[in-house]
Amino acid sequence: QKEVEQNSGPLSVPEGAIASLNCTYSDRGSQSFFWYRQYSGKSPELIMSIYSNGDKEDGRFTAQLNKASQYVSLLIRDSQPSDSATYLCAVINFGNEKLTFGTGTRLTIIP
Amino acid sequence: EPEVTQTPSHQVTQMGQEVILRCVPISNHLYFYWYRQILGQKVEFLVSFYNNEISEKSEIFDDQFSVERPDGSNFTLKIRSTKLEDSAMYFCASTTESAVTQYFGPGTRLTVL
Numbered sequence: 001q002k003e004v005e006q007n008s009g010p011l012s013v014p015e016g017a018i019a020s021l022n023c024t025y026s027d028r029g030s031q032s033f034f035w036y037r038q039y040s041g042k043s044p045e046l047i048m049s050i051y052s053n054g055d056k057e058d059g060r061f062t063a064q065l066n067k068a069s070q071y072v073s074l075l076i077r078d079s080q081p082s083d084s085a086t087y088l089c090a091v092i093n094f095g096n097e098k099l100t101f102g103t104g105t106r107l108t109i110i111p
Numbered sequence: 112e113p114e115v116t117q118t119p120s121h122q123v124t125q126m127g128q129e130v131i132l133r134c135v136p137i138s139n140h141l142y143f144y145w146y147r148q149i150l151g152q153k154v155e156f157l158v159s160f161y162n163n164e165i166s167e168k169s170e171i172f173d174d175q176f177s178v179e180r181p182d183g184s185n186f187t188l189k190i191r192s193t194k195l196e197d198s199a200m201y202f203c204a205s206t207t208e209s210a211v212t213q214y215f216g217p218g219t220r221l222t223v224l
Contacts, residue, residue: 032210043202043215044154088154092210097142097167098156099204099213 006089006102015111019076023089023102026070032092033065035074037085038104044088048074079109113137115216117203123222124193132188132219134203143186144204144213145178147171154202160186161209193223 005024013019021035032051036044048063050056050072056063062075072091076083086104093100116135124130136143145157158168160178177189186205190197200220204213 034212036215043200043218046212046214049212090154097159097161097209098144098169099146099154100156101154103153 004089004091004100004102006087006105008103009106010108011105012108012110013079015079015081015109017079019079019083019107019109021074021076021087021089021105021107023072023074024070025072025089025091025100027091027093028067028070029094030067030070030091031094033063033072034090034092034099035061035063035072036088036090036101037083038088039085044090047087076107081109081111083107084109115203115205115214117201117216117219119219120217121220121222123224126195126223127192130190130193130221132190132201132203132221134186134188134216135184136186136203136205137214138184140205140207140214142166142206142209142213143178143180144206145188146202146204146215147199148202148218149196149199157188157201190221193221195223197221198223 003026035047050063050065060077064073088104089102090099118133143160148154158172159166200218202218203216206213
């Protein structure tokens with residue numbers, strides 16, 4: 001079974017601190033990696049995509065990919081209350097088109 | 112900024128009835144998808160559609176489900192005979208090419224009574 005695993009949380013982080021979200025995946029053939037944010041009752045909204053090993057930064061967000069360890073993470077700097085949401089890790093495996101999602105990590109930023 | 116749109120936002124139906132969920136993908140996108148999310152569970156892939164045919168489908172996407180692109184803008188998901196367990200949020204997504212970012216619509220909440 002090709003799975004994506006996330007700690008379901010909840011993860012509580014003080015406002016202004018760094019939130020660190022982690023994800024592991026089982027298929028070594030995974031080629032594309034995504035972090036989506038989902039507010040309650042809403043659809044997934046893309047935060048970051050990453051395709052090669054290393055770090056990718058976009059504003060307050062940094063995605064990190066380590067294919068050897070089959071690990072992808074998301075760091076949120078200067079966390080804001082509006083960052084409170086469920087963060088979904090998703091991958092696309094080689095030869096497929098579908099996104100395989102993890103169960104999501106619920107993040108709460110404490111003012 | 113272009114967006115994926117979906118109608119209706121909420122559909123209530125009786126068990127055994129047919130429903131059609133509608134999506135308008137982003138206009139220059141070529142790949143279209145349906146996903147569903149049962150309350151409290153993870154987002155699950157249903158089907159992908161490219162060049163007017165299904166390119167991949169999951170085990171969930173059985174004979175009760177069908178997809179269609181009836182014109183140049185709409186992409187529909189039909190459930191022929193709804194079951195209680197079909198109650199979920201259904202998301203349409205689209206993208207320009209395979210294996211890159213998929214953009215999601217706001218979803219249709221389907222409630223089967």
